[in-house]
Amino acid sequence: MTSAMNRHTLVLGGARSGKSDWAQGLAESLAADPGQALIYLATGQARDDEMRTRVARHQARRGPRWTTLEEPLELGPTLSRVADDNAVVLVDCLTMWQSNLFTLAGLDEAGVEERGRELAALLPELPGVVILVGNEVGLGIVPDNALARGFRDQAGLLHQNLAQVCGRVIMVMAGLPLALKGGLPG
Secondary structure, X not given: OOOHHHHOEEEEEOOOOOHXXXXXXXXXXXXXXXXOEEEEEEOOOOOOHHHHHHHHHHHHHHOOOEEEEEOOOOHHHHHHHHOOOOEEEEEEOHHHHHHHHHHOOXXXXXXXXXXXXXXXHHHHHOOOEEEEEXXXXXXXXXXXXXXXXXXXXXXXXXXXXXXHHOOEEEEEEOOEEXXXXXXXXX
């Protein structure tokens, strides 16, 4: 049996880089058996018209084979519940989850960092395949305020921690995948 570490993938990229489309294609290729579940774990919430439009577009692109679950805060417990040897779970996205932890849950940087460490510790224990999507936010200018700098720092720490426990790490730019760890899938 393949170790859990080797089955899980972290997909990073900038805004509109094609990372979600690429991750969805990976998930669908890994769930080639029609009996294998495809689970989309959404961390975002449709709170305005623009987000409702985005959500509808994503759902239409996924199609009926996918089961969508929305979980803005309790990512670890939800993954523990739905991860299964007969499932591919796509988490989109980690950056929104961290934003929710700061804003909806009211956690400070230490609290957000702790939740990230908990997720990284949990991941190797999860059965099945988990694909995690996150925005790479550390390639731009240094933000001009403490909250934005803290957010950027926490996203970077989370990605580093998850990259250590995932067998594959992919950076997507302009829709093109670049393997940072583990190689591109066949």
